[in-house]
Each structure stands twice: as structure tokens, then as C-alpha cells.
Amino acid sequence: MCSINNTIRSANDGICMCNKQNSHNTIIKSCCILYFLFLLSLDVQSQNPCDKIISGKVFDTETNKPLPDVIVRSINNPKVIGNRVIYSSTDKFSISDTNGKFLLEDLCLDEDSLVFSRIGYKDSLISLEGDFWTVSLTETSVELENVLISDEREIISGTQTLSRQTINLDDRVVDRTSSLAGIASEIDGVTFISTGSNVERPVIHGLYGNRVLILNNYIKHGFQNWGDDHAPEINIASVERISVLKGSSGVRFGPEALGGAIIVEADPMDLRKPYFLNVNSGYQTNGKGANFSIKTGKGFDNFAFNLGLSYMKLGDRHAPSYSLTNSGKEEIGLNLGLHYHLNDFDIKLYYSYVDINLAMLRSSIFHSGDAISRAISSDTPLFIRPFSYDINEPNQLVNHHLTKVNINWWYDENEKITFTFGRQLNKRKEFDVRRNADRPIIDLDLTTTDLMLDWDHSFSERSDGMIGFHFFNQDNDNNPGTSTTPYIPNYNTNRYSFFLIENLKFGKNLFEVGARFDYEDYNVRGRDISQNIFRDEHSLNNVTFSVGYENQVNESFSFRSNLGSAWRTPNMSELYSFGSHGFKNSFGLLRYYYNEDQELRTDRVVIMRESELSSEKSLKLINELDYNSDKNDVKLTLFSNYILNYVFERPIGLYGTIRGPMPYFIFDQNDVLFIGSDLTFKRKFTNKFKTSLSLNYMWSNNLDNNGKLINQPPVRIEKNFIFEIESFWKVNFSEISLTPSYIFHQFQAPITITPQSLISGENNITPDTDIFDFKDAPEGYFLLDFSWKLNINDFTASIIVNNVLNKKYRNYLNYMRYFADDMGRNFIFNLSYTFKKKN
Amino acid sequence: MKNIFKLNYLLYTVLTLFIFTACEEDEAAPEEENEVEVFTDVKLVFTPTAGGAAVEASAQDPDGAGVQELQVLGAINLAANTSYTLTMVIENCLESPCELMNEEIEEEDVEHQFFFAFTNDAFTSPAGNGNIDSASDPINYNDSDSNGHSLGLNTSWTTGSASTGTFTVQLQHQPDVKTATSGATDGDTDFALTFNLNIN
Structure with a gap:
């Protein structure tokens, strides 16, 4: 800015x-x-x-x-x-x-x-x-x-040849109560996978979860990054800019950036910036939610600060024809930054805190096979209560603290050494509908420490690059008092990394080459169902590389291509999860095996080195063509991603328990191939009227298991019209946007085997059974969104209407699609006042 | 010089922070939890009121949350035209020795109720087919919670003439839901077990 x-x-x-x-x-x-x-x-x-x-x-x-x-x-x-x-x-x-x-x-x-x-x-x-x-x-x-x-932010070394798109929150009409993933999904090729209205996780080119790295102010967001129901705890009010890197950026950012990275940045605290104060408040009809935030800051000659506070509360949301009981949320955020400049040193200190209470849909919890059969086949949820602001079980309480110190030493005009220290504490408590519901069923403290030393150098006029040493440590501890076997074990992880990225410029051509070495060790301690302790220790190392090329053919046409490898060890829940979580019973890769009779067994924990597990490894090729002219702007992204040992969770059947038959899920590994494209075509008819069209297509193929995968994003097409309105009355700027979109039926969904057919014995599951789902993928649907933004002096007001037609639909990538429709029409009103001191 | 000194001091502070915080490693396992969620064994004990050997039938889930199927061990074999007292024995046998879970239910009696279903008129008392289909149907509860609502850890039964059929026992967990009229579909099911019933 x-x-x-x-x-x-x-x-x-x-x-x-x-x-x-x-x-x-x-x-x-x-x-x-x-x-x-x-x-x-x-x-x-x-x-x-x-x-x-x-x-x-x-x-x-x-x-x-x-x-x-x-x-x-x-x-x-x-x-x-x-x-x-x-x-x-x-x-x-x-x-x-x-x-x-x-x-x-x-x-x-x-x-x-x-x-x-x-x-x-x-x-x-x-x-x-x-x-x-x-x-x-x-x-x-x-x-x-x-x-x-408007400005362009720094390009990150090692990612210049990657497709990168940025959303500046101050410039956009944004629903400030929506999630990080919800906002990032405005970028082509990015969508989100969700569990109800509150938990949304970004999906980039079909990859999600811990295959999309979330960088919170350039350090890896340290949270319980597992399951589809754990979203990154990032307070949107503290965010100024969200960038998405769509290629494999594993060399620069380390494991887990298989699909790409999402970078969340706070106010950069520029020096010499005049004093500003921004007060923002909003109300939305769906969920009768209110939000309020305040931001202030000032930049002096060699010192700057900022401070932000925010609060939001939402009650039960509603689908077009019924209330989504227990779907409210409450969030409190605080962020504080200090920037100090001393000679060649530039020092930034940043702290943020967020406290979240998220309700999960009550109708997603069942305690009998009969109930789950009814819930999955029913058109309406089994549990509907009148609107309420109350947040009852199942719900999640999370506190996240992030502290970051960043020191840049500009020892030369174009060269610097950067030291970054980050420390995060993530405290998560989850409550389930159960006996002793007042006790958390999951109670974890995760401490994450990052130490990074980066050297930006320039060996010659034509080349420059970056060398980095990173240390990463995570310590996860279960707090006692859950009265249940820990779903996730205690563990400590250390990772030591070294990477090198250099780029070379020849005329209009830019070459970028990078390599990275990582060493990781794990120490895991957990309990089995009989409360016996199990321990495991293992370590591994890996080399990743990337090669990129960018060609600015002429003033209006550019081409970039990047081939990158990435790797990732299966995370703790993929390895060790055991037992009931939400409506599922899930078993990690090390918690189940097949006996001689090819029967699934879960009675022992497999030791890592005795298992046949391998790390996930990927090779992603991404090409981007960019054409800009006076009126037209076309961007075409083509990608293919080959992943060895891709880990995913899938239904495995209904098993008899003392409560009756319950749905069971296991984690599995297969080799997969994703091929897809994102096309965006923007046209500026006049200065006052612009349109854009985007099309996202992805084809996924399971190379081991008859081609099918589960929970892959369906094809999506979106059109956007923006009209700028002449100034009138005291309104000096006014813009209307209309966005129709169509999301297709996922024609690549796996076969369906309903719980009823499993209970009745019509279908029997064997290790050879194809990947299946409990419910058919939902039909395609058409949505219409509207927004109107206007400025009156220091005030900015906006009205957003989501799902204008109040369309009843279910989203294939929302886990709650088994039980309930998605949210109905929502009017979101927002008013913001910005005061800037004139010098 | 003064500034440089300040900066060194700052760097030193940051480094100290790192040394003191990043290097503590612990090797502790999660603490042992008193597992209250898992019932693995449910035993139905029919004791003749006139004395004599008790009749037992049980169901067992060998691995709790694991994938092994529930096993219903044996049928309920009762004598015709005889009065019995049914007591429930609920255990978690993943713990060694097995832990009796009845206490768990007694402590939370206001949140629990047992419901029954059986082949119509298998018993002279209670008559009918049990209260799973309709909560107001008769069952001879011998115990009640602190609100005076039926519980069902202890019930009375009088068999009719010889017959064969089924007998279902269902434990519902009904926090804030249990009332004098709440039924087998209110709240959540802790277990629902069906046995073969032989009256000879």
C-alpha cells in the first residue's frame, strides 16, 4: 500500500x-x-x-x-x-x-x-x-x-517462475467473517474443502490438508494440521494480504508445499507512514452475526508500529429450508507489530493471538448404525432446533499465539542476511457429544519453533540467489483428563534444512534452479486402546529440487514454467489416528493391517521401520501463459502433478460395535496423477465495465486402484461482471459486482455403497473392493453472488449477497454434505472508517 | 557505537530466547486415561426370584473401537412361567482386569435409561413387546434415578408359556433429554444388543 x-x-x-x-x-x-x-x-x-x-x-x-x-x-x-x-x-x-x-x-x-x-x-x-x-x-x-x-509486493526468491496471485484485503469487498480458505478461493484454481460452515481448508489444484503449506507471516503456521475439520487459526482481521503460490515450492519452504503455498501477511509497518486508524464493523443475516475490528499504526523516520483488535460472533447458520443447528462461531483476535530501523539493520517484531470457539453441526454425530443410515439417506438433518447463539458440543476451542522476530542486515545495497525466529503455541480442545461431554475428547498443546537464516546474494549483474539454513521443531503434548485413548500421540519433531536457489538472467529469459536437503527425526509416544504405552523413533532425509524458466516474450506476452519436486512424511494422524472422531472411526497407516486371511485388524501398532510405508513424493510441472493487452488479459495455467505414495482417507465399511454398526475409515497410500488447467480471461470493455471468466478443470487418476479417488474438486466455471458507477451525491466511488458460477457434478466420484446395503449384508467389503463413498456425489449447481461497494469520504460501505437465489445445494467438498445442505442466502453488510493523519 | 551496542544486546536476547526455548525435549508419553467411552462386555443375568441358578447371556466386542465384529455369545434360555430379576453387568475388558462400568451409569443415572423389546407376549409380566417402540409400554423397572425416572439396571420379568423369539436391550444416553416420557429414540445409543430368546 x-x-x-x-x-x-x-x-x-x-x-x-x-x-x-x-x-x-x-x-x-x-x-x-x-x-x-x-x-x-x-x-x-x-x-x-x-x-x-x-x-x-x-x-x-x-x-x-x-x-x-x-x-x-x-x-x-x-x-x-x-x-x-x-x-x-x-x-x-x-x-x-x-x-x-x-x-x-x-x-x-x-x-x-x-x-x-x-x-x-x-x-x-x-x-x-x-x-x-x-x-x-x-x-x-x-x-x-x-x-x-496499488503496488506489487516482493517476489520471493525461489518462486519467481511460479504462478503467484495475491489478494489485497483492503482493496477487495471481502466478507471479514469468512475463513482464510474462503477468501483465498477467489483465486483461480484455489477452492476449499470444508466441514460445515466454520472449518474451511484451502485446496490448490486438488491438493489440500498438509499438502498446502500455510505460511503465517512467512513462518509455517504451527497447528493441528490433520483431518478435514481443522482449519488454520488465522484471524482475518490481522491479515492485509493473501498470496497463493500454485507450484510446488518445496525447495524454498520445505516439505508439505507439494501443492503450493498460501502466504498470509500482516501490515508491513512501513516507515514514514502517517498515522492511521481504521474501524470496521459488519453484520450478516445468515447466522445473525456481528463483527468489529480496529487497526491503528504509524511510521516514524526509523520506527513504526501497528496494533489491531477484532471480535466476531455468529449464531446458527441456516440452509434454505432449515436451521443448521450448532454452527455458530466466536473469535477474538489481537495483533501487535513493531518495526525498528538502525543503520543497515531492519528489525521487525510481530505478535498475534487468536481465540476461537467453533461449533460443528450437531446432526453430524450419531451413536448408532441405524441413525447414520437414516442421516445419510434423509433429505433433512435429524437434529434441527430453533436459532441460537449457543455453541454446544461438538465444538472446538483453539488458542493460537504467534511471535516472530525478523532481522534484516543490509550489508550491501543488493545483499542481505535475514534472521528469523518464530515461536507458536497452539492449544486445541475439542468437545464431542458423549458421556462426559464437559471434558474435551481431544486436548493438545503444540509448540512450534522456527529458526531461519537466509542469505540473499548477488554474484553478478546477471545472477542472484538465496541460501538458507532452517531449523524447525514441533512438540506436541496431550493434556490429561480426556477420559479416552489419545487420538494423536505425543511427539517431538526436529527438522534441519539447507537450501540453495540461484537465478540467471539472459535478456528476456530467466532461469531459476534450486535444491534442498532436509533431515527429520521423530520421537513418538502414544497409548493403545488398552492404555499400554507404545513408542517409536525414526529419522529420514530427503533431497528436493526445482527448475524454472520465465520468458518475457514481448510487452504483452510472457511464459513461465516450473518443474519442482516435493516430499512429505505422512503426518501424525495419517500414521497414528485411532478410534472415534466426530462421526467417524479412523485408523492411521500404522494402526491397521491385514492378517493371513486378508481380514482387517487393528489390535496392534505397527513400528515405522517394520512397515511398508514410504514418504509421499511429488513432481509437479506447471506452465503459465500470460497475455496482457489494452483490453484483454488472458492467463492459462496447465499443470500435472505425479505423486508417489499419496495418502488419503477413505471409507472402509461399517463394523459392528456394541452400539451397533458404525462407519469406519482408514488411511491408504496409492500412486496418483493429477492433470488440470485454470483459465482466466479478463476483458475491459470500458473503464467502467469489466468482466472475467474463469474455468478450473482437474482430472485425477489413481494409478493403483482403478483410477478412482475420493474428494477431488469438481469442474467449476465462474463469470464476473464489474460495473463502476458514476459519482453521485456524496459517493465518490461505487462498484457493483455480479458473479454467477456453476459447479459441476463430480463425474470422477468413486462408486457408492450405502450404509443400509452394508447393514443388510447386500454388499461386503474385501481388501479388493474399489474405493467407495457412503453417498453419491451431489448434483451440479448454479450460484449467484452479488456485491456493492461504495466510498463516501473516509467511509467505505459494502453489501455482499451470497447465494442470491437461496439455492439448496450440497458441496462435494464439504464433509457435512452427508447430513445437511449448504448455507442459504446471506446478506453481509460492512462499514469501515479510515482516518489518516495529514502531515 | 552506542547503537551497535544496543543491537548486539538485542541479538543476544533473541539468541538466548532461542536457546532457552527451543531445546527442551520431553520424552513423556500421554498419561493413562480412565477410559469411560468404551464398553466391551455386556452381561444379562436373569436370577430366578424363587432361587436357583442364574441364567446368563452376554455380548462382547473384543477390541472396542477396533474393527473386530461384535459377538453375541449364546441365547437367553429361560424356564416357562417363572419370575426372574434381570441385572445388567457392563464392563470394559480392554483394561486388565476388566473394569465394571455400572458405576459410571449409576453416577449419571439422570442421563441414562435401559429400554427393552421382545417377541410379543413372551412374558406375562411385562405384557406386550417392550418399550423400544413406544416408551409408555410396560416394563417392570426396579430402580430409578434421583429425579424418580426409571433406570433399568435392575428389572423384573415373568415368563409365559414355552416360545422362541428375540430379546433386545438398549441403553440410551440422554443428557438433558431424559424425562418421564422420553423414549428409545431420544439421546444417543450406548449399546443396542439383540439375543435369541428361548422359553422352555
């Missing part, structure tokens, strides 16, 4: 910060994208249209040094295409001196913009009028409003 403060007739009051990146015909400074900071002052002497004077000072906010040799041009009618600014110059330009100062004189009133360019930085554009320039230039002694300029 970039801002200018200007004061007429005042020499040096204005500040602007903006973020720049190199244009493609200059060398990419991979270490980071430096920021320009500049001070602007505007002098209007008279009504004469050509005697404007603008002066200022340009800074690089990361090194906090004045930047010389920046070309500042006054331009007319600029167009931004991709990362570049196309304009007709007015021949008026200035070059900043050794102190970063520049002066532009004799500017005319129709010269509406300034463009800043420098080798190694991306062009940056500042508009001097239009939506942002709220007062007439002819008036004297008037303070001008802040100017906001």
Missing part, C-alpha cells in the same frame, strides 16, 4: 511510500523489491494551469535510505498493464539527487500522474487526481487527501 500526503504551500510535509519492482528488461533484484518513499509538496501559485510545482524525496523503505537516480516523469492518461505502466510522457522529468530529492516545475493541470522508475525497481504510478484527488487543484491552502496506489 502506498500513500502520499500533500500539503499545498508547505515545503516538506508530504510523504508517500510506494513499492517498486523492476521492469522486465532490467535485472531482477530477487532479494527483495525495494520501496520508494517520497515526500511530495505541491505549490499552486495561481489559477494558471501550467505553474504547478511538485517536489519530494524518494526513499527505499526497506533500507530506509534516500534513493538517487530515480526518474520522475509527469505523464498523461497512464495505463497499467500487468506490472508495467504505459503512458505518453510530457517531456517533463526530474532525476532524484544523491539525497533522493527531486523537483518538477511548470506542470499543467491536465498532467494527472507521476511515474517513478529506476533500474532494479518496478515502475510505480501515482495519480494526482481522479478518485483520490478529492480537492480541486485551483483551491489554495487546502490539504489534499491521501493517495492510495
Whole structure:
């Protein structure tokens, strides 16, 4: 985010910060994208249209040094295409001196913009009028409003040739009560898998769970990353930007980035940023939910801070024809950041805390085979109560603390050493409908420690790269008092990693090569069903690589391709889960075996080295074609991902228990292949009317088991229309968006074997039975979403209507589809006030 | 110089933080839990009120939450035209020795009730086919919870003439649900077991 403060007739009051990146015909400074900071002052002497004077000072906010040799041009009618600014110059330009100062004189009133360019930085554009320039230039002694300029954030080394898309939350109409995954799913190729309305996990190109790395401010979010019902505990109010890397970024970020990575960033706490205060509140009809948040911060010459607080509460949501009993949520968030700049050192300290209470659908819990048969075959849930804000069992209570210290040492203009220390504490308690429901059935404390030392270097004009040493430690402990056998054992993990990424630039071609070595050790202690202790220790190491290529063919066409390997050890729940969790009984890879008679047995824990288990290994090829012209913007992504020993959970049958037959699930490993494409076509008909069309297709093939897999995203097509409305009354900006979408029936779903047919003995399960599901994949459905955003001075208001047609549907990737419809129509009202101090 | 000193101090603090926090490793296993969720063995003990040997029938789930099928061991063989007292014995045999779970139910008696179903008119008392299909049907409960509602760990039965049929016993867990009129479909099922019934 970039801002200018200007004061007429005042020499040096204005500040602007903006973020720049190199244009493609200059060398990419991979270490980071430096920021320009500049001070602007505007002098209007008279009504004469050509005697404007603008002066200022340009800074690089990361090194906090004045930047010389920046070309500042006054331009007319600029167009931004991709990362570049196309304009007709007015021949008026200035070059900043050794102190970063520049002066532009004799500017005319129709010269509406300034463009800043420098080798190694991306062009940056500042508009001097239009939506942002709220007062007439002819008036004297008037303070001008802040100017906001969209920017491009730093490209992360080792991922330059990967497809990357970013959502800036301040620029978007976003439902602030939705989840991280819900917001990230606005990006093509990203969807989410959910368990009810509250738990949503991102899916990138068919991969999810711990195959999508969630980086919370660039450190791995340390949470109970297992099961489909554990979403990352990230407070959306503390997030400024969400980026999605769609390729395998295992070299840069380590194991688990098989499918890609989602990077969540807080306010970067830019220096010299004027004081701001943002108050945001919202209400939504579905769930009668309210949310409130407040953010404040300020940047001084070498110190900056920010502070944020948020609260939300939602009651039971409703489907079009009934209430989804026990589906509310409550969330409290706090975040605090400090930024200190000292000579060549840049130090950032960040802390965030979130406390969440999530209700899970009551109708998803059954204690008899008969009940589950009825629930799965019934059109309506078996448990419907009137609306309530109460959160009863089953529910999840989670506290997450994250502390991060980041020190950058700019020992040279283009080279730096970064030290990062992160520590997270995740306390999770889950309550189930059971005897002793007041005691948690799962009560875990997970401590995660990250230590990272990264060296961004530049060996020559043409090449630069990054070398990193990372240490990662996780310590998971069960708290006593659950009155049940621990579902997840206690464990300690240590991982030591080394990686190297270099890139080389030849004209329009960029090559990127990376390799990584990881060593991991595990120490596991658990209890079996008879409360006997089992222990296991194992260690493993692995090498991953990636090769990438980017070609900026011409101004409007670019191509990038990346081939990357990644690996992942099956996680603790995939290995050790045992017993009942929610409506399922699940068995991890080491908790079951087949005896001589090919009968499934679960009476002992298999030791890792005696098992036939292997780590998951993947090879992902991703190609992206990007075409930008004046009016059209086409992006085509083609990918294939070959995964050895892919771990997944699947139904295995109904087994007799003392309660009656219950549904059982096991974790299994197969070799799989995913092939797919994302296509986005954006067209700008006029400045006021834009459309986009996106199509996501993925074909999955199980190479071991007759081709079928379970829970893969269906084909999706989405159209978006955006109309910008002329200013009226006091409204200075207003935009309406209409988004129809169609989600197809998952034609690749496995066969269906209903619980009834298993109870009646019609179907019998053997180890050779194909992968099956308890219920047919839902039919395709059409959804319509609407949003309207408008600005009145410092206020921004928005209305979002999700599921405008109140369509009754079930989402194949929502686990609750077995029991209930998805949410019905929802009106979300949001009002935000931003105060920015004028210097 | 002063600034450099400050920075060193900061780095030192960060490093100390790391050394003190990142290196503690523990080898502790999760603590032993008193498993209250699992019932593996349910025994029905029919004691003739006039004295004599008790008749037992039992059902066993050999591995609790594991995948082995529930086994119903034997039929209920009762004498015709005889009065019996039925007592339930509920155990978790994954613990060694087996742990008696009756106490668990007695402690939470306001949340539990046993329901029964049997072949119509197999018994002269209670008559009919039991209270699983209709909660108001007669069953001779000998115990009640602290609210005065029936519990069913102890019940009375008088057989009719010789017949064969089935006998189902179902334990419902009904927290905040149990009332004088709540039935076998309210709350959650702790177990539901069906035995063959022979009256000779």
C-alpha cells in the first residue's frame, strides 16, 4: 500500500511510500523489491494551469535510505498493464539527487500522474487526481487527501517462475467473517474443502490438508494440521494480504508445499507512514452475526508500529429450508507489530493471538448404525432446533499465539542476511457429544519453533540467489483428563534444512534452479486402546529440487514454467489416528493391517521401520501463459502433478460395535496423477465495465486402484461482471459486482455403497473392493453472488449477497454434505472508517 | 557505537530466547486415561426370584473401537412361567482386569435409561413387546434415578408359556433429554444388543 500526503504551500510535509519492482528488461533484484518513499509538496501559485510545482524525496523503505537516480516523469492518461505502466510522457522529468530529492516545475493541470522508475525497481504510478484527488487543484491552502496506489509486493526468491496471485484485503469487498480458505478461493484454481460452515481448508489444484503449506507471516503456521475439520487459526482481521503460490515450492519452504503455498501477511509497518486508524464493523443475516475490528499504526523516520483488535460472533447458520443447528462461531483476535530501523539493520517484531470457539453441526454425530443410515439417506438433518447463539458440543476451542522476530542486515545495497525466529503455541480442545461431554475428547498443546537464516546474494549483474539454513521443531503434548485413548500421540519433531536457489538472467529469459536437503527425526509416544504405552523413533532425509524458466516474450506476452519436486512424511494422524472422531472411526497407516486371511485388524501398532510405508513424493510441472493487452488479459495455467505414495482417507465399511454398526475409515497410500488447467480471461470493455471468466478443470487418476479417488474438486466455471458507477451525491466511488458460477457434478466420484446395503449384508467389503463413498456425489449447481461497494469520504460501505437465489445445494467438498445442505442466502453488510493523519 | 551496542544486546536476547526455548525435549508419553467411552462386555443375568441358578447371556466386542465384529455369545434360555430379576453387568475388558462400568451409569443415572423389546407376549409380566417402540409400554423397572425416572439396571420379568423369539436391550444416553416420557429414540445409543430368546 502506498500513500502520499500533500500539503499545498508547505515545503516538506508530504510523504508517500510506494513499492517498486523492476521492469522486465532490467535485472531482477530477487532479494527483495525495494520501496520508494517520497515526500511530495505541491505549490499552486495561481489559477494558471501550467505553474504547478511538485517536489519530494524518494526513499527505499526497506533500507530506509534516500534513493538517487530515480526518474520522475509527469505523464498523461497512464495505463497499467500487468506490472508495467504505459503512458505518453510530457517531456517533463526530474532525476532524484544523491539525497533522493527531486523537483518538477511548470506542470499543467491536465498532467494527472507521476511515474517513478529506476533500474532494479518496478515502475510505480501515482495519480494526482481522479478518485483520490478529492480537492480541486485551483483551491489554495487546502490539504489534499491521501493517495492510495496499488503496488506489487516482493517476489520471493525461489518462486519467481511460479504462478503467484495475491489478494489485497483492503482493496477487495471481502466478507471479514469468512475463513482464510474462503477468501483465498477467489483465486483461480484455489477452492476449499470444508466441514460445515466454520472449518474451511484451502485446496490448490486438488491438493489440500498438509499438502498446502500455510505460511503465517512467512513462518509455517504451527497447528493441528490433520483431518478435514481443522482449519488454520488465522484471524482475518490481522491479515492485509493473501498470496497463493500454485507450484510446488518445496525447495524454498520445505516439505508439505507439494501443492503450493498460501502466504498470509500482516501490515508491513512501513516507515514514514502517517498515522492511521481504521474501524470496521459488519453484520450478516445468515447466522445473525456481528463483527468489529480496529487497526491503528504509524511510521516514524526509523520506527513504526501497528496494533489491531477484532471480535466476531455468529449464531446458527441456516440452509434454505432449515436451521443448521450448532454452527455458530466466536473469535477474538489481537495483533501487535513493531518495526525498528538502525543503520543497515531492519528489525521487525510481530505478535498475534487468536481465540476461537467453533461449533460443528450437531446432526453430524450419531451413536448408532441405524441413525447414520437414516442421516445419510434423509433429505433433512435429524437434529434441527430453533436459532441460537449457543455453541454446544461438538465444538472446538483453539488458542493460537504467534511471535516472530525478523532481522534484516543490509550489508550491501543488493545483499542481505535475514534472521528469523518464530515461536507458536497452539492449544486445541475439542468437545464431542458423549458421556462426559464437559471434558474435551481431544486436548493438545503444540509448540512450534522456527529458526531461519537466509542469505540473499548477488554474484553478478546477471545472477542472484538465496541460501538458507532452517531449523524447525514441533512438540506436541496431550493434556490429561480426556477420559479416552489419545487420538494423536505425543511427539517431538526436529527438522534441519539447507537450501540453495540461484537465478540467471539472459535478456528476456530467466532461469531459476534450486535444491534442498532436509533431515527429520521423530520421537513418538502414544497409548493403545488398552492404555499400554507404545513408542517409536525414526529419522529420514530427503533431497528436493526445482527448475524454472520465465520468458518475457514481448510487452504483452510472457511464459513461465516450473518443474519442482516435493516430499512429505505422512503426518501424525495419517500414521497414528485411532478410534472415534466426530462421526467417524479412523485408523492411521500404522494402526491397521491385514492378517493371513486378508481380514482387517487393528489390535496392534505397527513400528515405522517394520512397515511398508514410504514418504509421499511429488513432481509437479506447471506452465503459465500470460497475455496482457489494452483490453484483454488472458492467463492459462496447465499443470500435472505425479505423486508417489499419496495418502488419503477413505471409507472402509461399517463394523459392528456394541452400539451397533458404525462407519469406519482408514488411511491408504496409492500412486496418483493429477492433470488440470485454470483459465482466466479478463476483458475491459470500458473503464467502467469489466468482466472475467474463469474455468478450473482437474482430472485425477489413481494409478493403483482403478483410477478412482475420493474428494477431488469438481469442474467449476465462474463469470464476473464489474460495473463502476458514476459519482453521485456524496459517493465518490461505487462498484457493483455480479458473479454467477456453476459447479459441476463430480463425474470422477468413486462408486457408492450405502450404509443400509452394508447393514443388510447386500454388499461386503474385501481388501479388493474399489474405493467407495457412503453417498453419491451431489448434483451440479448454479450460484449467484452479488456485491456493492461504495466510498463516501473516509467511509467505505459494502453489501455482499451470497447465494442470491437461496439455492439448496450440497458441496462435494464439504464433509457435512452427508447430513445437511449448504448455507442459504446471506446478506453481509460492512462499514469501515479510515482516518489518516495529514502531515 | 552506542547503537551497535544496543543491537548486539538485542541479538543476544533473541539468541538466548532461542536457546532457552527451543531445546527442551520431553520424552513423556500421554498419561493413562480412565477410559469411560468404551464398553466391551455386556452381561444379562436373569436370577430366578424363587432361587436357583442364574441364567446368563452376554455380548462382547473384543477390541472396542477396533474393527473386530461384535459377538453375541449364546441365547437367553429361560424356564416357562417363572419370575426372574434381570441385572445388567457392563464392563470394559480392554483394561486388565476388566473394569465394571455400572458405576459410571449409576453416577449419571439422570442421563441414562435401559429400554427393552421382545417377541410379543413372551412374558406375562411385562405384557406386550417392550418399550423400544413406544416408551409408555410396560416394563417392570426396579430402580430409578434421583429425579424418580426409571433406570433399568435392575428389572423384573415373568415368563409365559414355552416360545422362541428375540430379546433386545438398549441403553440410551440422554443428557438433558431424559424425562418421564422420553423414549428409545431420544439421546444417543450406548449399546443396542439383540439375543435369541428361548422359553422352555
